[in-house]
Amino acid sequence: MKKMLIGSVLALAAGLYAFTEAPHTLQGRWENVTSTKDGTYRFLAVFRADDTYDGFMNGKAFLTGKYHFQNDTLTLSDHICQEGYTGTYFVQFVTPDSLVFRLINDTCSIRREGTDGVTFKRLPVKP
Template sequence: MKKILCLSIFVAVLLPVTAFTIDDNPLLGKWEHSGKSQGQPFNLMAIFRANGTYDGFINKKEFVSGVYHMNHDTLYIADATCNDKYNGTYKMEFFGKLDSLKFHVIQDTCVGRRQATDGKVFKKLVTAGK
């Protein structure tokens, strides 16, 4: 009986620690937000990779590259446009079948990054063969 209790406690403690592994990180892949700025339509796409790097595109033109890491539902993100030694911090809110995502700024002094992400809903782009 003690073995079962100890095993149950071990699993309960270990499970949250392993909740986000590289293989099941819901942020991996391509995400897109469409909107309007000064009356003109635009597409913002971000690609998050398993190696901790990301790229951002506006209307299919790359405008930013950087690094990120996740801790549960919190994203830490940095890029050279806003000082690559500084991390912006965002709460990630996933919807549906993890195919929609909303960013909530916790702290980010980078005005451009904050304006492009805070409160915006992104849809996951599905690639052929998935």
């Protein structure tokens, strides 16, 4: 009986561990494609392990900055909005490979307009 009880507890713990969601990461390459009457725009964001990121618009360097990501909250700064001005966003992972940024606070209107509510898809790692 004792062995059966211990076995049941271990099986339950293993089952709960198997369904525990792994922490999300921003590291990697994320792309947003937006089509308007003026054309299609591709924005690529590359988040690195050293807390820096770059943004490319239609293949051309657009911005560079720093970020901090913890508990689905992203704080970032960049040279367009001056590095002293940070923006804070909730990162809603729709799937492990897609996310939406939700505004918490950002005084930089250019960054806010280009980030709040925007959906990104993770791109595969380059070989």
